[in-house]
Amino acid sequence: MSTLVLQDQNILITRALDKQPSLAALIDSYGATAVPLPCLDIKALDTNSVEFGIAKQQILDLDLFDIVICISTNAARIAGELIDQYWPQLPVKIKWLAIGKASAKALAGFDIDAQIMLGSDSEALLAHPALQSVANKKVLILQGNNGRELLLKSLTSRSAIISQAILYNRLIPVYTDQQVENSLYNSALSAILITSGEALCNLTTIARGSSRQFDITSLQSTLLIVPSTRVAQIASTQGYLNIKVASGADDQSMLNALLSKRLGS
Numbered sequence: 001m002s003t004l005v006l007q008d009q010n011i012l013i014t015r016a017l018d019k020q021p022s023l024a025a026l027i028d029s030y031g032a033t034a035v036p037l038p039c040l041d042i043k044a045l046d047t048n049s050v051e052f053g054i055a056k057q058q059i060l061d062l063d064l065f066d067i068v069i070c071i072s073t074n075a076a077r078i079a080g081e082l083i084d085q086y087w088p089q090l091p092v093k094i095k096w097l098a099i100g101k102a103s104a105k106a107l108a109g110f111d112i113d114a115q116i117m118l119g120s121d122s123e124a125l126l127a128h129p130a131l132q133s134v135a136n137k138k139v140l141i142l143q144g145n146n147g148r149e150l151l152l153k154s155l156t157s158r159s160a161i162i163s164q165a166i167l168y169n170r171l172i173p174v175y176t177d178q179q180v181e182n183s184l185y186n187s188a189l190s191a192i193l194i195t196s197g198e199a200l201c202n203l204t205t206i207a208r209g210s211s212r213q214f215d216i217t218s219l220q221s222t223l224l225i226v227p228s229t230r231v232a233q234i235a236s237t238q239g240y241l242n243i244k245v246a247s248g249a250d251d252q253s254m255l256n257a258l259l260s261k262r263l264g265s
Helices: 017-029 050-060 073-086 101-108 122-126 149-157 177-185 197-207 217-221 229-237 251-262
Strands: 010-013 033-036 041-044 067-070 095-098 138-144 161-171 189-193 223-226 243-245
Touching (some): 017 033, 017 041, 017 251, 050 073, 050 161, 067 101, 073 138, 122 229, 138 149, 149 161, 177 197, 177 217, 189 251, 197 229, 223 251
Parallel strands (some): 010 189, 067 138, 138 161, 189 223
Antiparallel strands (some): 041 161
C-alpha cells in the first residue's frame, strides 16, 4: 500500500496544542495535510490557588488510597512531579490504573507501574476487574477540572470513596472568526479527528462563530473520526452524519480508522 494514500486530503486535528505535533507528522507521512485547530486549552493551576493546595494535600496523603486512576498525560506529568517531590519511595499496595498508553508511559517516567485500559474512555476503565468490587475503597482520580462525570458517578454508585485531584484546567480555546472560517470552512476538509466528547462539544461551539453566524451543515457532513461509541452518540445528537469509531484515542488508532474509512474497509 502506498504511504501517500491520503494525498491531497486536508485533515482537521483537534488535540490540545502540546499533543498536535506527533499526530500531524503521522498524517503528513501519508500524504495528507494536517489542519490544526486545538479544541482544548490546557492551563496549569496557579500554585497559590485553593485547587492546587487541595491536590497537593491529596498527593501528601497518597498512602491513604487503595486505587489511583490517572486519566491523561497531563495529569500523569503534574502528579508525577509532585509525587517525586514528596514521596522518595512510593506507598505500597496502591493499584495504579491509567487511561491510554501515553498516560501509563508518563507515569512510568516516575517509576509508577500503571495497568492500561484496553480502550481509552471511561467505559473501558469501568470494565477493569480492579473496579468491580470497590465498596468502601478509597479511590483518587488524577484529572483536569472538567470531564469524566460517568467515571465519578459509576464509582460512587459502586460505593467507592472518591477523591479528585484537580491538577490543571481544561478550557475552550478562543479564536477569531477569521481563524474559524479559514480552518473549518475554507480548508476543504475531508475528515475531522476528535479524541473526546468535550473536544467535540467545543468544536461545535467554536464552529458557529462569535455570533453564531456560521452555518455548520458542511462540518456536520464531514467524516468525523471519534474514539468511542459514547462520543459517537454525542456527535449524532449534535447533528454529525458521517461518523467512524476508532479503537481508541491514540494517534495510531485514529489514523487506522481514517485509513479504513478512506480505503472502504
